[in-house]
Amino acid sequence: MNNVKHEGVLVYIEQRESEIQNVSLELLGKGRELADKLNVKLSAAIIGSDIKNVEILNHYGADNVIVVEDKKFEYYITKTYAKALTSIINTENPEIVLIGATSIGRDIAPRVSARIKTGLTADCTSLDIDEEDNNLLMTRPAFGGNIMATITCSEHRPQMATVRPGVMKKFVKDENRESVIKYHSVDINENDMDVEVLEVVKEEDKKISIEDAKILVSGGRGVGNKENLSVLSELADLLKAEVSGSRAVIDEGLLEKDRQVGQTGKTVRPDVYFACGISGAIQHIAGMEDSDFIIAINKNKEAAIFDVADLGIVCDLNKVIPCLIEEIKSHKLKA
Numbered sequence: 001m002n003n004v005k006h007e008g009v010l011v012y013i014e015q016r017e018s019e020i021q022n023v024s025l026e027l028l029g030k031g032r033e034l035a036d037k038l039n040v041k042l043s044a045a046i047i048g049s050d051i052k053n054v055e056i057l058n059h060y061g062a063d064n065v066i067v068v069e070d071k072k073f074e075y076y077i078t079k080t081y082a083k084a085l086t087s088i089i090n091t092e093n094p095e096i097v098l099i100g101a102t103s104i105g106r107d108i109a110p111r112v113s114a115r116i117k118t119g120l121t122a123d124c125t126s127l128d129i130d131e132e133d134n135n136l137l138m139t140r141p142a143f144g145g146n147i148m149a150t151i152t153c154s155e156h157r158p159q160m161a162t163v164r165p166g167v168m169k170k171f172v173k174d175e176n177r178e179s180v181i182k183y184h185s186v187d188i189n190e191n192d193m194d195v196e197v198l199e200v201v202k203e204e205d206k207k208i209s210i211e212d213a214k215i216l217v218s219g220g221r222g223v224g225n226k227e228n229l230s231v232l233s234e235l236a237d238l239l240k241a242e243v244s245g246s247r248a249v250i251d252e253g254l255l256e257k258d259r260q261v262g263q264t265g266k267t268v269r270p271d272v273y274f275a276c277g278i279s280g281a282i283q284h285i286a287g288m289e290d291s292d293f294i295i296a297i298n299k300n301k302e303a304a305i306f307d308v309a310d311l312g313i314v315c316d317l318n319k320v321i322p323c324l325i326e327e328i329k330s331h332k333l334k335a
């Protein structure tokens with residue numbers, strides 16, 4: 001370890017088209033907890049070209065916000081963003097750096113860790129502080145998800161981790177928290193700008209990400225086919241919910257990969273989670289057990305999903321869901 005004193009927790013705040021991503025707010029919640037355990041400050045670092053409402057980062061737990069703002073950061077480009085984040089870390093010398101395990105986070109984090117010559121634990125699902133030596137305990141699935149490994153980076157600083165969206169809880173927003181904002185400048189030269197964004201192609205009919213949905217109607221192998229899945233979609237539409245699924249359904253090509261819940265899919269925490277025809281394999285439960293209210297529909301009363309359900313319905317889903325749809329429709333008509 002070099003002689004520089006590393007102190008504090010720093011969260012990289014991901015913005016897309018100036019919109020702060022949820023995962024960054026979740027990381028501020030975890031970062032606040034870690035900073036309090038270590039009795040240090042929590043910083044939020046944001047890079048972009050048109051940065052707005054950064055005081056929200058203080059409201060979500062940051063003690064100070066570091067802003068790098070320049071037209072050259074209009075689009076995410078690995079080289080320029082990695083240079084800016086490296087510069088912030090080399091100036092602030094935090095002992096912990098947290099980054100969301102999104103496509104951008106998974107791209108920038110290894111670049112930065114290589115530049116600052118430290119370790120990186122990717123795709124963590126849990127973080128804590130070792131009470132004996134204050135090292136960061138970084139836990140993630142290993143060996144194809146069959147075991148959970150806790151990793152430390154005791155020889156180098158900062159300790160860096162990427163964390164999956166939906167895993168950590170946000171800090172309860174407090175608008176009375178003081179807003180402390182610092183501007184940091186980074187020299188971006190022509191050599192850094194060797195990628196030019198010619199056009200941005202946006203996904204049409206952008207769905208709400210399953211991590212952000214308040215209600216999820218999730219289908220498993222028990223759903224059987226596309227026709228039955230469309231009944232689940234009808235229920236979801238009535239409830240203003242999103243459709244998700246177990247890996248079995250994704251493997252069968254009934255839903256897209258970005259709809260998969262579980263250890264190798266997404267971690268979700270909706271207000272209500274409907275598990276329809278899902279057995280409750282450990283890898284599935286790992287991704288949804290923190291949902292506020294779980295309703296399980298399964299024709300096998302021994303199914304493990306009932307162990308985590310708040311409400312269990314032992315029945316054929318093809319009978320229950322159409323009844324539920326009719327009931328909701330009739331209530332809507334009365335209202």
Ligand SMILES: Cc1cc2nc3c(=O)[nH]c(=O)nc-3n(C[C@H](O)[C@H](O)[C@H](O)COP(=O)(O)OP(=O)(O)OC[C@H]3O[C@@H](n4cnc5c(N)ncnc54)[C@H](O)[C@@H]3O)c2cc1C
Nearest residue numbers: 144145220221222246247262263264265277279284299317
């Ligand atoms: C390394 C690894 C990572 C994995 N990652 C994930 C992951 O991220 N997410 C994930 O989901 N899985 C994951 N899996 C797979 C996981 O182990 C299970 O195989 C999978 O979750 C099973 O999906 P399922 O519950 O839909 O299907 P099944 O286990 O086949 O269960 C189907 C259920 O539907 C019920 N059923 C059938 N017909 C009806 C009906 N008409 N009405 C009501 N109920 C009915 C059955 O009783 C049964 O309980 C992973 C596995 C491994 C090894």
